[in-house]
Amino acid sequence: MNMLLVDDETFVLDFLEEHIDRSAFGIQQIIKATSVNEALASLNEHRIALVITDIRMPEQTGLQLLAIIRAQWPAVKVILLSGYSEFEYAQQAIAHGAFAYLLKPALPEEVNRTIKLAYERIRLEEENRSQLSLAEHAIRTNHLARKERLLFDLLMGRRYSTQSIQDQLNELQLPALTSTPIRLLILRLEEMNSAATIEDMELLNYSLANMAEEMLYGDVSNHRSFWYCRDPHQYLCIILEERFYMERVEGSDRLSELQRTVQLYLGRTVSILVSRSQHFSAQLSVLYHDALKSFWQCIGSNTSAIETMDDRSPAPSSQPLKKIYEPPSLLNLMESGQWEELSSKLNDVFEELESTTCRTQEHLMEVYYHICSALSNIAHKQGLRLADLAGNPEYLRNGYFFRTTAQLREWSLSLLFQFQKSIELPSSKRQxxxxxxxxxxxxxxxxxxxxxxxxxxxxxxxxxxxxxxxxxxxxxxxxxxxxxxxxxxxxxxxxxxxxxxxxxxxxxxxxxxxxxxxxxxxxxxxxxxxxxxxxxx
The missing domain is CATH 1.10.10.60 (Homeodomain-like)
Known part of the structure; x- marks a missing residue:
């Protein structure tokens, strides 16, 4: 810790500095001042934990310094020194919150004994502050996790009574939403590469949530109404009160600015869908699934798109995929080793995915599962494990990692190339x-x-x-x-x-x-x- 000595007589400062046991109290620096003004300058410049000051000084007294310290640096401990033994000074020192009061000339043993008591009090208070800070952090973390969990449950269709929801909203310090019109925003981060893991996506979505909060609520004094969660597809779902949306988002450039910010700081595009307005008391899961369906139909594999369900044109009619089911099948081409024909067929499939009638998330997943099925079948026949060839195993567990046709194309063609190299080796080398x-x-x-x-x-x-x-x-x-x-x-x-x-x-x-x-x-x-x-x- 750092200590400040204040006295208008320099020989007193030198005496104190010489006889204070630095090592016993972990004192890093002893700073000296000959006036209250100098002392205040040192307090502003350095992190001081303990002040020993004379009371009787010209211009301003030690008691005045004590009052200023109590107001501006309440954690700093102050020991007062005085050559006057009048009880009046002791009373004033206690009233202003002095840690101790010593009469001059104080013996070195007495000074060090008093510093020891102050040092122990400082350490105890620092430990208490540290514990309090950890407890507050744990409470905040738990509070945010509970908010996310409640919204996730509501979006997934878990049923609560009206009173139960109201009680939880009150406990989580959320506004009284049970009878308030709201909108749901769905945000999807895009351009994920094949090396991305679930941890990477969680970190990116956490950053996206912070950016969305700053963009939507940055100039609002109370952010408690910002409520979001991640859905099973790793999309960010945000609840906005209708009045807030009408006042701050509709007709503004906030969502476009959010897209630009994400591109600048995360190097990724983000697509956003704004749901229709609905009372919070209605089933949130119905609104969520309706919005998700609209997201997949209207945005699909497009990137950096913004759609609003209220004013958008009707979604184009969805057409079934044809190319992937035309003979010869992917499995037949792999079994016969027709790799060039297989690559050509897949390119036709991906071109079809880019067409207006097939550019939805459902079509993307249909192709993904078809490719995985064919690869798994031929891999098992050849004594290979698809997981050894797939690189990131997360892509075999959750096809919703693929946000765009380009991502699925890159992953699929790379995987087929690895499979081709393995299957064309002699059996002994292959295994x-x-x-x-x-x-x-x-x-x-x-x-x-x-x-x-x-x-x-x-x-x-x-x-x-x-x-x-x-x-x-x-x-x-x-x-x-x-x-x-x-x-x-x-x-x-x-x-x-x-x-x-x-x-x-x-x-x-x-x-x-x-x-x-x-x-x-x-x-x-x-x-x-x-x-x-x-x-x-």
Whole structure:
């Protein structure tokens, strides 16, 4: 901590500085001032925790300084020094909140004892403030999480009584929305690349929420009415009161400005749909699903679009996809190895997705699931795992990662290229990655429970199938390989270390050293100890 000494007599300041035990109280800097004005300047410039000041000084007194400190820096502790023992000064010092009052000349022991008491009080108050800050942060975080969870539940159709909703809104310090017209804004971040993870999307959506709050509520003193959540498709859903929308959003450039801000700071486009107006008391899930359907129909795979359900033209009639179902099928082309024809067919499919009647999220998902189905089928027939080729496994679990046709096209063609390279390799080379996984696992886990069961769990293959596959590709059984690796490791340790036989036995996975010794003798005709002696002779 930093300490400020104030006295108009410099020899007093020097005396105090010389006799204060800095190390005992963690004092980093002692600053000296000869007047109240100098002291105030130091308080403004430095972070002061403790002030020791004389009372009787020209121009302004220590009591006046104390009053200013109490008003502007209430956490600062003040110890007053005075050469006058009148009770009047002590009364005034206590009234102004002085930590302690010492009579001059104060002995060094007395000064240090008083500083120690002040130091302990400062530490205790700092700890309390820290704990309070952590508690407040936890409350705020929990408060935001509960707000998001409630809105998510309402959008997903969970039923609450009117009174239950009202009670929760009051508890969460939200406006009385139960009878208020509202609108729902749906925001979709776009241009996600294939390396994006769920964590990346959550962070980006968190940034998007902050930007939306600043753009919509930036000049509003009370932001408590800002209420949002993320839906299952990682779209940002925001509730706006109708009066707020009419006064601040409709006819303004706020949503376009939000798009520009997102492009500038996140490097991504965002599409926005504004729902029709509806009373909050009505089913929010109906409004949400209606808005989501309109989003997919009107915006679909477009980017950087803004749509309002009130004034938009009727959505174009949706037409079924044709290209992807025309023969030959994707699966037939892959099975026959017609990769150029397959690429041409997919390009036709993606061009159809860009047409006016097929540019919806539902059509995009239809193509995504069709491609995944065909790839999964042919991969399993070839003894491959689609997850090994897909890169980011999140894309196999949630097709809604794909916001645009361009994203799906890039991912699909890249995946087909990887699959083509794998399937065109000779069978032994194509499956050698499994053998490599087995060898790596055995080498890294030799001291542990390396068995057919643990290895099969590691490579996600049935033990019987794994055993046959390994024998077919390597010409030896898996147990023979494991035993050979153990013996080779034992030979190395016997030659190059001073480890005991028991330690070597444990290091290569044998719990019973007698079995290790017996097995070693079968291979070399001598015990491990005899082998070591022969090598060292």
């Amino acid at each position: 050698s990655h499994i053998v490599q996984q087995i060898h790596q696992y055995v080498q890294e886990n030799l001291a542990r429970d390396v068995t057919l069961r643990t290895i099969s769990e590691h490579v996600f293959l049935h033990p019987v199938y794994l055993s046959r596959l390994y024998k077919k590709e390597t010409g030896e059984t898996l147990s023979t390989y494991i035993q050979r690796v153990r013996i080779e490791r034992a030979v190395y340790l016997l030659k190059h270390t001073n480890m005991k036989i028991l330690e070597i036995s444990q290091a290569i996975g044998f719990l019973k050293p007698q079995y290790f010794i017996s097995l070693f003798k079968e291979h070399f005709g001598v015990t491990p100890q005899e082998f070591r002696e022969i090598q060292s002779s």
